[in-house]
Amino acid sequence: MSASGAKTNLHEFVVQENEQVAEGLWRMRCNTALAAELAPGQFVQVSVPADASHILRIPLSFARADARSGELDIVYAVVGEGTRRLSAMAVGQASTMVGPCGNGWWLPQDQGRALLVAGGVGLPPIFACASMLAQTGVGFDVVVGAQTASRHCVGYVDELRSMGIHEGCDCARKVVLTTDDGTLGMRGFVTQAMENLLAEHTYAQVYACGPNPMMAGVAKLSMSKDIACEVSLERMMGCGFGACSCCNVALVDGTQALCCTDGPVFDARRVQWQTR
Ligand SMILES: Cc1cc2nc3c(=O)[nH]c(=O)nc-3n(C[C@H](O)[C@H](O)[C@H](O)COP(=O)(O)OP(=O)(O)OC[C@H]3O[C@@H](n4cnc5c(N)ncnc54)[C@H](O)[C@@H]3O)c2cc1C
Ligand code: FES
The missing domain is CATH 2.40.30.10 (Translation factors)
Known part of the structure; x- marks a missing residue:
């Protein structure tokens, strides 16, 4: 089940x-x-x-x-x-x-504004999360990062701008694009764009998916501001249903979780982030 x-x-x-x-x-x-x-x-x-x-x-x-x-x-x-x-x-x-x-995103307990952060091919689950929030009326801003302009999925980004926004609703949204090489949007990593937004706005929840170092950075920033943060992790997978133990995720309490059945979405505070 x-x-x-x-x-x-x-x-x-x-x-x-x-x-x-x-x-x-x-x-x-x-x-x-x-x-x-x-x-x-x-x-x-x-x-x-x-x-x-x-x-x-x-x-x-x-x-x-x-x-x-x-x-x-x-x-x-x-x-x-x-x-x-x-x-x-x-x-x-x-x-x-x-x-x-696996387990999907949890709806925020606090219905305050959410910040969604996607890096590279981390966009699909973040797009699905945005749809979920838009349907439930939770306001959100989004940061989408890619190495270079040609690797941005323009169609999905356009939809993120308009999703759930209709005449008369109070749901203005920031969709910030970043590229590592500055060919589109802000030059730099998504974590830099996230820092800018955190300096200007208050968020109740962060959702992130992307490369592991990116998610470690997003988790660190969220925890430093005491904001709840969920991350969707990727691990090499064999069976995908908890039988082969090849998708371990190290937790701060010293135990291991399985990405395929306990995740792929985890509370960022539970994950033992590698700093190297
Ligand atoms: C829960 C989950 C969700 C995912 N969602 C997406 C998604 O929406 N879009 C997407 O493009 N990819 C996603 N991936 C990664 C995707 O599964 C791998 O890229 C894919 O299995 C590679 O298969 P391949 O045969 O083409 O490459 P392979 O020849 O098996 O590997 C090619 C390269 O990809 C790396 N790789 C292989 N499997 C994984 C994996 N599971 N995680 C990370 N790196 C891997 C290998 O280390 C190698 O460097 C997801 C992975 C997981 C675990
Ligand atoms: S992939 Fe086999 S236990 Fe997770």
Whole structure:
């Protein structure tokens, strides 16, 4: 049973669209009954057809899951053989995915403003989190970082600007873009943009996903201001359902959690962050 209450199960999916959306990044929109069972921040384990030598499924977050239409959007970086073959899947092709996997984002207990921080391919679960907050009327600002302009998913960023904002609502939002090389938005890391926002605004909750050093920085900044912070962690995964113990997350109390079943979303204060 997953944290969303739905039983983790095998589902068929059919590719509707599979296209490049930024340098090195692809978006697959597929149709699956699983879309109705996913909570923001959970993940799926995708099986890519074609090569029997690749038996492991690919763990992937999702950006959007529409319960009514059954549409599920995943955004993925092509980094190795599995994701390369995923990018080659054609419209109409079918395969399977396991889900819902893991624990998603928790809604803030304090309904004060939230700050969302995404780095690189950490954008999908942050986009799903933004949708969740917009639907529940929680105000939020967003920082989205990438190495360079061509690696920003412009379509999703535009949606983040307008999501849940309608005439007459008091929900003005800051969406701050950063690039490491200064080719779009602020030059620098997302943590620098986050520091600027923290100096000007009060936040009740921070949500973050991105490379581990980025999340360690976001966690440190949040804790220094005593702001609750949730992070969505990535670990190498084998089984994806708690059987192989290869996705350990070290905790401050000296114990280990499993990223696949205890996470991937963790309270940042529980995580033993590596400082090196
Ligand atoms: C819970 C979870 C959610 C994820 N969500 C997304 C997502 O939304 N979009 C996305 O692009 N990627 C996501 N990932 C990472 C994705 O699973 C890996 O990039 C993918 O498995 C690589 O497969 P491959 O066969 O193409 O590459 P491989 O040949 O297996 O590896 C290529 C490179 O990617 C690294 N890598 C492989 N698996 C992982 C992993 N699990 N975590 C981090 N690095 C890895 C390897 O160390 C290697 O450097 C997620 C991972 C987890 C655990
Ligand atoms: S991936 Fe097997 S226990 Fe987490």
